[in-house]
Amino acid sequence: AQTIHQWPVAEIKAVGSPLSLGCTIKGKSSPNLYWYWQATGGTLQQLFYSITVGQVESVVQLNLSASRPKDDQFILSTEKLLLSHSGFYLCAWSQGTGGNTGQLYFGEGSKLTVL
Amino acid sequence: GDSVTQKQGQVTLSEDDFLFINCTYSTTTYPTLLWYVQYPGQGPQLLLKVTTANNKGISRGFEATYDKGTTSFHLQKASVQESDSAVYFCALVQGGRALIFGTGTTVSVSP
Numbered sequence: 408a409q410t411i412h413q414w415p416v417a418e419i420k421a422v423g424s425p426l427s428l429g430c431t432i433k434g435k436s437s438p439n440l441y442w443y444w445q446a447t448g449g450t451l452q453q454l455f456y457s458i459t460v461g462q463v464e465s466v467v468q469l470n471l472s473a474s475r476p477k478d479d480q481f482i483l484s485t486e487k488l489l490l491s492h493s494g495f496y497l498c499a500w501s502q503g504t505g506g507n508t509g510q511l512y513f514g515e516g517s518k519l520t521v522l
Numbered sequence: 523g524d525s526v527t528q529k530q531g532q533v534t535l536s537e538d539d540f541l542f543i544n545c546t547y548s549t550t551t552y553p554t555l556l557w558y559v560q561y562p563g564q565g566p567q568l569l570l571k572v573t574t575a576n577n578k579g580i581s582r583g584f585e586a587t588y589d590k591g592t593t594s595f596h597l598q599k600a601s602v603q604e605s606d607s608a609v610y611f612c613a614l615v616q617g618g619r620a621l622i623f624g625t626g627t628t629v630s631v632s633p
Contacts, residue, residue, distance in 0.1 A: 451566065451611065451623040466620065497565050509556045509615040513565030 409433065409434040411499050413514040420488050420521055428483040428517045430498030438500040440481040442473055445495040457481060493521045524549045526614045528624030535631050541599040543627045546610035554615040557586050558623070561608045569610070570597070571621045591618060607631045 410433045420426060432438055442454040452465045455473035463473045470489060474482045481498055495518050499511040527546045535541060547553055552574045558566040570579035570586040572595060579586045588595035597610060612624040 410571050426567075448628075450625045453620055456620075499565070509571060509613060509621055510568055511566075511621060513567065516564075516565050 409500070409512065411498060411500060411514040413496075413517050415517055416515070417518040418520070420519065422431055422490055423487050423522055426483075426485050426488050426492070426519070428498075428519075430481040430495050430511075432479045432481075432500045435479075435500060437478060438502070440475060441499040441501070442481065442483050443497040443499060443513075444469065445497060445516075447494065449494075451497065454483070477521060490522050491522050493519055495519075524614055524616045524622055526612050526622055526624045528612050528627060530627045531625070533627055533629045535602055535629065537603055537633055538601045539631070541602045541606070541629065542596060543598075543610055543629075544594055544596045545624055546592075546594045547612075547614050549614060549616075551617065553581075553588070555586070555588055556593075556613040557584070557597045557616070558611045558613055559608045560626075564617065566611060602629070602631045604631045604633050617629060 412431045414429050443451045444454050445451050455463050455465055457463045457475040460475050460478050463475055471483060471485045472521045495516045497513050499513045499515045501511050525548045530543055555572045557569040559569045560566040569584060570581050570584050572579045572588050584599045588598050607630050609626045609628050611626045614622045616622050
């Protein structure tokens with residue numbers, strides 16, 4: 408069975424400090440990977456997606472960057488946090504083949520509070 | 523461009539009530555429409571998918587149908603339980619690797 412693990416579960420950071428959030432998928436080779444951002448009580452905004460190692464496409468940057476250093480790992484980062492970065496960050500995966508079916512499998516999320 | 527609109531922000535019900543949530547969409551392609559459910563502190567999970575091929579999806583007592591004429595699709599359940607309390611998102615598959623989510627409907631069911 409496939410599992411998706413996000414870390415950390417929660418972070419409280421200062422404005423201007425760096426950030427790194429991670430996501431690991433086990434039990435699935437060559438998945439498509441996604442980062443979504445969700446403001447408190449808000450909708451889900453897609454930030455990045457990746458179909459293969461080393462390739463990341465930006466949908467909405469929000470002064471963030473993403474990387475895929477391994478087939479099963481997706482990293483979201485920034486060197487300088489803004490207050491507007493607060494929210495819930497969700498990593499998701501989908502089947503790497505068969506087109507875009509809309510079936511995403513989300514992790515439990517990382518809650519970020521920027522003060 | 524492609525979009526989904528979910529106007530009901532909050533729905534408050536009692537157990538055994540009927541649930542109905544509506545969503546409208548706009549796309550130039552054949553739509554694939556989905557409903558996701560998000561429980562507190564968790565990531566969303568797929569509840570139902572509807573395509574032009576099947577017009578209807580059924581899962582866990584929920585039913586989703588779409589109306590091409592009014593470009594709307596809705597989620598309904600005949601008799602809700604307290605455990606159905608969650609946020610429900612409609613979503614539209616966009617070409618490539620994108621999924622557009624609605625703004626979400628918070629459903630609160632009291633015993």
